[in-house]
Amino acid sequence: MFSVAYVSGFIAKHLLNNSTCEICKKCLISEVPSPLDVYTGFKEHSNTVQSLTYPTEKLVETVGTAVTVLENVMSMVAHLE
Numbered sequence: 001m002f003s004v005a006y007v008s009g010f011i012a013k014h015l016l017n018n019s020t021c022e023i024c025k026k027c028l029i030s031e032v033p034s035p036l037d038v039y040t041g042f043k044e045h046s047n048t049v050q051s052l053t054y055p056t057e058k059l060v061e062t063v064g065t066a067v068t069v070l071e072n073v074m075s076m077v078a079h080l081e
Contacts, residue, residue: 001064005036008055008063016053030054 012028019025033054055063 001036001060004064004067005034005055005060008060009053011063012055012059013053028056028059030056036060 016025016028034057
């Protein structure tokens, strides 16, 4: 789940690029890092400046579910044209 959280942060940052919508930001970005953000925290370039995006737990759950669905679908249809 740590890698899913890291990728979810990337997705959130991309979705919010040039966005000023506070409601969207609250849905996608966590104000306080969760235990799932440990891996993301290790990827920070600085100990004093937060440069990476920390996603909400709901976004991490959603991305994780999407990955599971994609894995299941790919195993059934990847061999088809």
